[in-house]
Amino acid sequence: MSITKLICKATIVLAGILLATPMLHAQRLDQPLFIEPLEFNPDYQFFAPVDLGDxxxxxxxxxxxxxxxxxxHTFINRPASGATGIQGDFTWGNVYDIGFMTETGSGWSVTGTHIGGPNVFSTVIQPRINRINDDDADNVGGDPDDLEPIFPFQxxxxxxxxxxxxxxKDSINVANMTGFEFNKTWRLEPFNNGSVLEPFMGLRYFKLKAFHRRDTYITTDETFVDNPDPNDTDVLENYTSTVGAWENDMVGGQLGLRWVERRGRWTMSSQMRGFGAQNFQAFDSQIDTVQTLYDGVMEGADVVSESYTRTRTGATTSEFVFGYDVRAEAAFELTRDIALSAGVHVSQIVRGIGRSNDVLANDQxxxxxxxxxxLNVNR
Incomplete structure (x- = not known):
């Protein structure tokens, strides 16, 4: 990245902070940076009746x-190299929030997110030249008590x-993401209908890992000629597995706004945030090849020789990423402090992510x- 681009990006971030500062006047100057765990004198009556107002x-x-x-339960779009009729896959994740808000309208919040997928592969079972090893009696209906260990194990x-x-295996959509946020929050004066706005700004780190795999299998004769099936001349098989992995480590800042309105037992809320971050990328690729020579092509054919080769390559680079998060939910209060919530969410990193097996395609x-x-507690 050139010095000019770096200065431009720093200027944009600084300008955004300066523009947002006048909105955040609700913070008192004497407000301490950190709050003791018992600062609010909690009564621990989590199951007290719901407060519906006077x-x-x-x-x-x-x-x-x-x-x-x-x-x-979320939908993840597929990488550009995996274009199919279906453009994404569903997986599961977890979001944890903890924080506090003072009576003067100032607080802090910490958020942790983990999405453990998707893990979608297309798998084909390919029989090898000697489809069954007759000596491996333990696996072909022999006496289970008469174990005959096969060596080598493969x-x-x-x-x-x-x-x-x-x-x-052919990977279609394989990835996972983990992220953390640390935000300073403010609560503005309520509107006439009782709803409030809570602007926030803070730091954000998130890590996205993307995996890619392609397996190939081909048989040839000893002159390395691939003969059409069926044939009884191919005694050499070649199995190749190409595995690639991207690690996208993103560090940056964000600005956001949360809207809240309480209606009896219901709490309606929505929030949106925009973020920008520098993405430090690492790409690693590994190619494993197994070449096996047989003395024939029938079941039970013996292995004459087997060779393994492994080639590894890697690269590091960086990209600037930006995106947004939007969430809307409704919470129903079961007791004074405990509520069940449900809603929808959308999040997008617009560009700057490495996901495919092409080291040059690092801006998806x-x-x-x-x-x-x-589940909400005092939220």
Missing amino acids: FGEKPDHRTGWYAQYHRL DRNDFRTNSRVYFL GFTTAGLLIG
């Missing part, structure tokens, strides 16, 4: 410590199919959208 007035907005947990029949096969997007359901 004389028809809407209940006050909550202060003190709060916590949230959400379970996500000459055994696969325990899942009772034959000698390769599981050829990453989109998630789905449903969430969770």
Whole structure:
């Protein structure tokens, strides 16, 4: 990245902070940076009756410590290299929030997110030249008490199919993401209808890992000629597995706004944030090749020789990423402090992500959208 681009990006971030500062006047100058765990004198009556307000007035907005947990069922778009009729896959994730808000309208919040997928492969079972090793009696119906260990181990029949096969895998959408946020929050004066706005700004770190795999299998004769099936001349098989992995480590800042309105037992809320970050990328690729020579092509053919080769390459680079998060939810209060919530979310990193097996294609997007359901405590 050139010095000019770096200065431009720093200027944009600084300008955004300066523009946002006048909105955040609600913070008192004497407000301490950190709050003691018992600062708010909690009474620990989590199951007290719901506070519905006095004389028809809407209940006050909550202060003190709060916590949230959400379970996500979310859709992840596929990398550009995996274009198919279906443009994404569903997976599961978790979101954890903890923080506090003082009576003067100032607080802090910490958010942790993990999405553990998707893990979508296309798999083909490919029989090997000697489809069954007759000597491996333990796997072909022999006496289970008469174990005959096969050496080397790779000459055994696969325990899942009772034959000698390769599981050829083609990755379609394989990734996972973990992120953390640390935000300073403010609560502005309520509107006439009782709803409030809570602007926030803070730091954000998130890590996105993307994996790529392609397996190939080909048989030839000893002159390396691939003969058409069926044939009885191919005694040499070549299995190649190409595995690539991207690690996208993103560090940056964000600005956001949360809207909240309480209506009886219901709390309606929505939030949106925009972020920008520098993405420090690392790419690693590994190619494993197994070449096996047989003395024939029938079942039980013996292995004459087997060779392994491994080639590894790697690269590092960086990209500037930007994107947004949007969440809307409704929470129903079971008790004074405990509520069940449900909603929807959309998040997108517009560009700057490495996801495919091409080291030059390191500027793809990453989109998630789905449903969430969770539990709130004093939120």
